Amino acid sequence: MACMNEDGQWIVLMGLLVAVGMFFLALIINQSALVGQTTAEGVLEFSKNDIRDLREAVFDYVNASTTLAPGQCADIQKDIVAISLERKNAVVSFSAGDPQHVSGRWLHPVKIHYNNGVTVYNETVYY
Amino acid sequence: MVNDAGQLYTMEGIAAGVIMLLTAYIVVSTTSVYTAGDTHIPDMQLEQLGSDVLAMMDTPDTNRGTSELVGFVKNGTRVMMGGNTLRDRFLAGCKMRSGDPDDNLRAQVYLSYRTTGGSVNTTPLSSPDPEFTGRENTVRVTRWVQLPTEKPPGIPIDMSNTRSKAVLVEVLLWRA
Numbered sequence: 392m393a394c395m396n397e398d399g400q401w402i403v404l405m406g407l408l409v410a411v412g413m414f415f416l417a418l419i420i421n422q423s424a425l426v427g428q429t430t431a432e433g434v435l436e437f438s439k440n441d442i443r444d445l446r447e448a449v450f451d452y453v454n455a456s457t458t459l460a461p462g463q464c465a466d467i468q469k470d471i472v473a474i475s476l477e478r479k480n481a482v483v484s485f486s487a488g489d490p491q492h493v494s495g496r497w498l499h500p501v502k503i504h505y506n507n508g509v510t511v512y513n514e515t516v517y518y
Numbered sequence: 519m520v521n522d523a524g525q526l527y528t529m530e531g532i533a534a535g536v537i538m539l540l541t542a543y544i545v546v547s548t549t550s551v552y553t554a555g556d557t558h559i560p561d562m563q564l565e566q567l568g569s570d571v572l573a574m575m576d577t578p579d580t581n582r583g584t585s586e587l588v589g590f591v592k593n594g595t596r597v598m599m600g601g602n603t604l605r606d607r608f609l610a611g612c613k614m615r616s617g618d619p620d621d622n623l624r625a626q627v628y629l630s631y632r633t634t635g636g637s638v639n640t641t642p643l644s645s646p647d648p649e650f651t652g653r654e655n656t657v658r659v660t661r662w663v664q665l666p667t668e669k670p671p672g673i674p675i676d677m678s679n680t681r682s683k684a685v686l687v688e689v690l691l692w693r694a
Binding site for chain 1: 548558561562565566569573630631632636638640659660661662664667678681682683684685686688
């Protein structure tokens with residue numbers, strides 16, 4: 392190669408630089424397809440709406456428990472537990488205790504447990 | 519005026535044009551790479567929208583009144599104010615925003631309940647969408663509803679009518 396023709400070395404050098412640069416850009420674009428995949432899966436698997444929904448249902452249950460007979464309340468509880476397991480694949484358990492004096496009001500301590508295998512949610516709320 | 523010289527220049531011009539268009543396309547498309555992480559955003563938005571609309575329909579107009587949603591569920595599959603009306607009102611609630619009529623939004627309403635035998639049954643409340651193929655990218659939004667002791671009209675026969683019950687309204691929501 393030497394002494395054949397030594398013209399155009401800048402062109403060859405710049406060509407090499409451009410080729411290396413394009414290789415890196417292709418690598419970045421290739422990796423970008425995976426960006427956010429785990430985030431998206433995490434967001435989709437997190438059962439935010441199910442938990443909110445369950446809390447509403449439990450609060451409705453507590454409201455109803457002040458007027459209904461205890462047996463009727465147990466039926467509503469069984470409904471929610473059975474349908475949660477069947478339709479939402481979630482193990483659900485909740486209970487409402489006797490009213491306690493909290494900040495000047497009488498509130499039921501409500502325990503809510505939710506587990507769908509991925510998300511576990513436990514809460515004690517005074518309602 | 520007209521002669522048959524310069525074909526090579528014409529071809530070169532066309533090739534240059536194609537290369538320029540291709541370059542412009544590649545440059546524009548690389549600025550926004552649609553990654554796998556972006557695919558969940560429309561689903562999330564649709565799920566949140568449906569969930570909000572169901573919550574809105576489940577809110578009574580007056581204190582201690584019954585909500586619109588409970589009224590529809592009580593009517594079951596009846597033609598008047600039943601499952602189909604529930605679906606239509608739900609979709610109307612979803613489309614309630616400025617500008618876009620959003621005709622592609624579809625929904626199907628199901629009801630899950632515990633039968634007198636103790637098992638859980640799911641039954642459609644609204645009539646099936648004729649264009650539903652089962653391959654749509656659907657989201658499911660739900661809402662718990664409490665029904666009183668008496669058996670509401672139009673509700674499945676194996677639902678208990680001697681006790682209060684909690685049932686689950688499920689809405690399948692998708693864009694056609």
